[in-house]
Amino acid sequence: MVPVLLILIPLLTGVALFAIRQEATAKSIALFSTLVSLAVMLAGMSVWNDAAHLSFNQPWIGALNSRFHFELDGMSQLLCLLTTFAFPLIIYSTWNNTYADGNRFFGLMLLSQAGLLGVFMAMDAMLFYFFWELALIPLYFLCSRWGGEKRIQVTIKFFIYTFIGSLFMLIGLILLYFKSGGSFAWADYVKLTLSAREEMTIFILLVVAFAVKMPLFPFHTWQPDTYEQSPTPVTMILSAIMAKMGVFGLLRWLAPVVPAATYQWGDNFATLAVVGMLYASFVAIKQDDLKRLVAWSSIAHIGLMILALFAPSYSGIQGIMIQMFNHGINILGMWIVVNVIEQQFGTRKISELGGLAQKAPVLTILMLIVALANIAMPLTNAFIGEFMMFNGIWGSTATKFGMIYAVAGIITIILSAVYTLRMVQNVFYGPTNERTANATDIRLNVQIALAILVVGIVLIGIYPKPILSMTSEISQQILDRMNLK
Amino acid sequence: MNAIILSAILGVVLMFTGIFTTNKSTIRAVAVGGILLLLLANIAELRGVEFFDINTRGMLVFTKLGLLFNTIAFGATLLYFLLSARDVLEVGDNGADYFALIFFILCGVSIVSSFNTLLLLFLGIEIISIPLYILTGSDKRNLKSNEAALKYFLMGSFSTGIMLMGIVLMYGARGTFSIDPTLQIANAGRDVWYTSGLLLLFISMAFKVSAAPFHFWTPDVYDGAPTVFTSFMATIVKAAVFIAFCRLFEFSYSNSGYDWKLIVAVVIAATLLIGNITAIFQQSVKRMLAYSSIAQAGFMLFALFSTSSLSREGIILYSLGYSLATIGVFAVLIKMKDYTFEGFNGLARTQPVLAATTAIFLLSLAGIPMTIGFFAKYFMLASAVKTGTYLWLVILAIICAAISVYYYFRVIQAMYFKEGAGETVAISSVFRWLLILVAGLIILFGIFPNMILNYLYF
Numbered sequence: 001m002v003p004v005l006l007i008l009i010p011l012l013t014g015v016a017l018f019a020i021r022q023e024a025t026a027k028s029i030a031l032f033s034t035l036v037s038l039a040v041m042l043a044g045m046s047v048w049n050d051a052a053h054l055s056f057n058q059p060w061i062g063a064l065n066s067r068f069h070f071e072l073d074g075m076s077q078l079l080c081l082l083t084t085f086a087f088p089l090i091i092y093s094t095w096n097n098t099y100a101d102g103n104r105f106f107g108l109m110l111l112s113q114a115g116l117l118g119v120f121m122a123m124d125a126m127l128f129y130f131f132w133e134l135a136l137i138p139l140y141f142l143c144s145r146w147g148g149e150k151r152i153q154v155t156i157k158f159f160i161y162t163f164i165g166s167l168f169m170l171i172g173l174i175l176l177y178f179k180s181g182g183s184f185a186w187a188d189y190v191k192l193t194l195s196a197r198e199e200m201t202i203f204i205l206l207v208v209a210f211a212v213k214m215p216l217f218p219f220h221t222w223q224p225d226t227y228e229q230s231p232t233p234v235t236m237i238l239s240a241i242m243a244k245m246g247v248f249g250l251l252r253w254l255a256p257v258v259p260a261a262t263y264q265w266g267d268n269f270a271t272l273a274v275v276g277m278l279y280a281s282f283v284a285i286k287q288d289d290l291k292r293l294v295a296w297s298s299i300a301h302i303g304l305m306i307l308a309l310f311a312p313s314y315s316g317i318q319g320i321m322i323q324m325f326n327h328g329i330n331i332l333g334m335w336i337v338v339n340v341i342e343q344q345f346g347t348r349k350i351s352e353l354g355g356l357a358q359k360a361p362v363l364t365i366l367m368l369i370v371a372l373a374n375i376a377m378p379l380t381n382a383f384i385g386e387f388m389m390f391n392g393i394w395g396s397t398a399t400k401f402g403m404i405y406a407v408a409g410i411i412t413i414i415l416s417a418v419y420t421l422r423m424v425q426n427v428f429y430g431p432t433n434e435r436t437a438n439a440t441d442i443r444l445n446v447q448i449a450l451a452i453l454v455v456g457i458v459l460i461g462i463y464p465k466p467i468l469s470m471t472s473e474i475s476q477q478i479l480d481r482m483n484l485k
Numbered sequence: 486m487n488a489i490i491l492s493a494i495l496g497v498v499l500m501f502t503g504i505f506t507t508n509k510s511t512i513r514a515v516a517v518g519g520i521l522l523l524l525l526a527n528i529a530e531l532r533g534v535e536f537f538d539i540n541t542r543g544m545l546v547f548t549k550l551g552l553l554f555n556t557i558a559f560g561a562t563l564l565y566f567l568l569s570a571r572d573v574l575e576v577g578d579n580g581a582d583y584f585a586l587i588f589f590i591l592c593g594v595s596i597v598s599s600f601n602t603l604l605l606l607f608l609g610i611e612i613i614s615i616p617l618y619i620l621t622g623s624d625k626r627n628l629k630s631n632e633a634a635l636k637y638f639l640m641g642s643f644s645t646g647i648m649l650m651g652i653v654l655m656y657g658a659r660g661t662f663s664i665d666p667t668l669q670i671a672n673a674g675r676d677v678w679y680t681s682g683l684l685l686l687f688i689s690m691a692f693k694v695s696a697a698p699f700h701f702w703t704p705d706v707y708d709g710a711p712t713v714f715t716s717f718m719a720t721i722v723k724a725a726v727f728i729a730f731c732r733l734f735e736f737s738y739s740n741s742g743y744d745w746k747l748i749v750a751v752v753i754a755a756t757l758l759i760g761n762i763t764a765i766f767q768q769s770v771k772r773m774l775a776y777s778s779i780a781q782a783g784f785m786l787f788a789l790f791s792t793s794s795l796s797r798e799g800i801i802l803y804s805l806g807y808s809l810a811t812i813g814v815f816a817v818l819i820k821m822k823d824y825t826f827e828g829f830n831g832l833a834r835t836q837p838v839l840a841a842t843t844a845i846f847l848l849s850l851a852g853i854p855m856t857i858g859f860f861a862k863y864f865m866l867a868s869a870v871k872t873g874t875y876l877w878l879v880i881l882a883i884i885c886a887a888i889s890v891y892y893y894f895r896v897i898q899a900m901y902f903k904e905g906a907g908e909t910v911a912i913s914s915v916f917r918w919l920l921i922l923v924a925g926l927i928i929l930f931g932i933f934p935n936m937i938l939n940y941l942y943f
Contacts, residue, residue, distance in 0.1 A: 063798065063938050133854040144902045152902050156894055160887055167883035170863070174870045201876070 002044035003070035014110030023102030030106035093449035165212035172205030203261035214246030217276025227295035270310040277303035281415035308389040316392020321471040323385030333370035355432030359439035381460035488595040496588035503581025551598035586616035597729035633709025644692035651685030697755035707775035716815030724804035756783035787865040799864030806857035830905025
């Protein structure tokens with residue numbers, strides 16, 4: 001029942017919002033709807049935390065043996081929690097942004113929420129594919145309608161990139177369907193034994209879709225442009241949640257389904273991930289646009305998760321799980337700050353800003369904590385995740401180069417300190433200029449939103465056990481399937 | 486049998502209507518009533534009720550597939566009449582005759598969906614083609630329309646000749662026109678006749694469905710013909726020829742003992758590439774749709790490539806999805822003052838319903854999930870994957886599908902994200918509701934394709 005509610009609430013509200021003309025009303029309804037989703041999700045994790053409430057299984061297309069099968073296992077719970085937690089914050093923290101046709105803007109936002117939640121809960125490959133695309137279409141319209149100057153070219157590139165990826169995945173899923181004797185159920189796929197050649201073909205077909213979505217170097221070229229051109233609330237969705245779709249896809253539909261091929265290709269993809277991390281970090285150092293800086297840093301952070309998956313171990317997989325959540329809330333914090341700055345000063349250029357700390361102390365303190373989390377300082381949530389991943393990569397029995405990967409990865413942490421702190425220094429410290437001389441501090445809603453994130457960052461940094469115990473079972477399952485410890 | 490006889494009668498009825506009255510709304514009412522009658526008669530036959538008992542000596546066989554296809558074709562024609570009947574009457578003075586010709590075409594459609602001998606295939610194809618030549622040239626004062634008609638006629642008759650030659654060779658080899666292998670006399674010495682005959686037949690059918698490299702007539706004819714008739718030509722007629730093509734293939738080609746898959750694969754690859762890549766460069770939406778119809782034909786050809794129950798389901802879904810979406814897009818296109826992409830600029834602001842429904846039609850043509858276009862493509866690809874070979878062809882097909890997103894989305898971009906007036910002629914609210922109905926059907930079948938497929942078996 002919980003999965004059905006989680007999908008229907010945003011879906012129906014989203015459709016209904018198209019009929020409501022006043023922007024303010026639409027915004028309030030959207031916020032309310034996302035809060036209800038969050039409440040349902042929390043209820044699902046506490047009072048309704050049993051199989052009867054957390055799964056839903058009904059026939060859908062008889063001819064294809066496809067079913068409406070949703071389930072909230074540990075990993076799904078984690079990501080659905082992230083989604084339902086992020087959406088109200090996104091809407092609340094950007095409360096003062098205005099949009100032409102605001103009702104449609106929020107309607108499409110909610111439709112994409114429905115799509116994302118569906119992706120994280122689907123246990124049927126056809127259903128998964130459906131929601132995978134459903135999450136994309138509203139985002140396409142959001143970026144193209146409300147984005148920056150070059151939005152039309154940029155978003156069509158983004159769309160075609162991800163669409164090609166999805167189609168490859170579709171072929172992979174069709175192959176799996178025939179190999180499993182006509183089933184779309186994930187539960188059947190993780191029991192399959194395929195020949196090495198078949199696994200290889202399916203692996204390549206599936207991995208493209210996930211690599212584009214995350215994005216993995218060299219499939220990343222759409223990402224900085226799209227993040228830059230999208231309206232900031234949409235960028236928040238893209239980076240905080242949609243990038244997780246790719247990682248989630250690897251963990252749910254790739255590694256356990258074709259474990260041998262994942263092992264076989266592990267070193268190649270791990271190397272790509274390392275190269276991508278270093279490359280993205282160096283590029284991030286050179287950026288002057290705040291949005292592009294955060295975009296590139298996101299590529300580097302996601303790269304580490306990919307690395308930990310292709311050099312797997314229990315600690316590494318658990319690290320990915322918790323880091324998916326952490327990265328979601330950390331980058332959300334970064335984007336909220338970027339949005340505040342853009343709304344107030346009309347620019348995102350680091351070189352045109354400076355001295356904000358004197359004028360906006362609250363923003364600076366909150367931002368500093370988020371920035372420290374971005375560079376994985378101890379006591380912040382990212383430290384836990386990244387430490388576990390490095391620990392796992394170093395000790396992975398699946399690869400001979402664990403140590404090299406770990407060392408190369410740690411360099412990117414240093415680089416992330418370089419670009420993050422440089423950004424903090426240039427934007428918040430130093431003398432003010434004519435643009436920032438009359439700056440004011442952030443409004444209450446942004447304060448509250450950032451404060452919630454900061455509390456989350458510190459809490460998880462000190463006591464990560466609830467999240468880790470949530471995903472321990474599924475992590476173990478993935479490792480068992482890969483025959484690794 | 487109901488459909489064949491009734492559609493012929495209705496054609497004659499409409500010709501006489503044109504003699505007795507020139508009142509446009511009367512003609513329209515007769516036409517819509519006629520197609521409704523035809524649809525009901527065909528559904529009755531699908532349910533086992535036959536109005537006419539004629540012994541065709543096995544020359545026609547009424548299968549579920551054929552009858553279901555007829556239902557789809559007539560249903561699509563009904564929607565087409567409802568959406569565009571006014572525009573049909575606008576083309577020239579002989580409104581009733583145009584409808585009569587369309588009913589004759591439907592007669593041909595119901596013959597080719599149930600033929601069992603090559604003779605009737607030929608008859609059906611010709612009954613479809615000749616009225617089409619006339620409809621293409623029906624805008625008599627328009628030079629482009631005349632040129633298109635002449636071009637279509639010359640090329641069409643040429644391909645008819647090739648088809649006849651093929652049929653003759655096959656008759657010579659097997660001693661019968663029947664496509665049923667059990668009735669054919671195997672004559673090992675004349676296999677080469679049979680094979681060359683089949684090849685000629687293949688070429689002429691490929692011409693009719695505008696598969697590359699026999700597609701050259703398509704853009705000019707589709708562009709030159711009055712837009713309402715392009716819509717009919719590109720959807721119902723094309724899908725009907727595909728059904729005939731599939732029937733022919735199922736029996737004859739598997740029976741010929743050669744590996745035809747390679748030839749079909751090459752034709753599919755060429756059709757997909759030419760259709761999709763040329764469509765990118767078009768400036769007129771109408772011409773883009775002409776090329777996109779070539780590209781869509783490439784996907785439909787997968788039904789021939791992998792003759793299986795999956796591909797039969799696929800061709801049914803494809804005919805339905807493609808017809809609905811294309812009829813919808815053309816119905817909107819007719820209302821536009823400017824057929825170029827720029828003409829659509831800002832349509833979302835001036836005509837939100839038109840823009841939203843057109844967006845759904847285009848998403849369906851591109852094969853995005855939640856629309857029937859997705860399942861149409863899905864079944865085609867799945868049937869090809871199931872054959873186990875030619876994975877490269879499937880990969881090529883999905884790359885082409887991604888290319889198609891580019892040009893379909895250009896229209897969406899123009900409508901939603903660009904500034905402009907998006908001028909249209911006056912639009913009635915009935916027309917809007919009909920568009921919403923078509924878009925609703927596309928989404929409904931896109932979520933529950935079972936609603937159609939079940940009729941294939943029950």
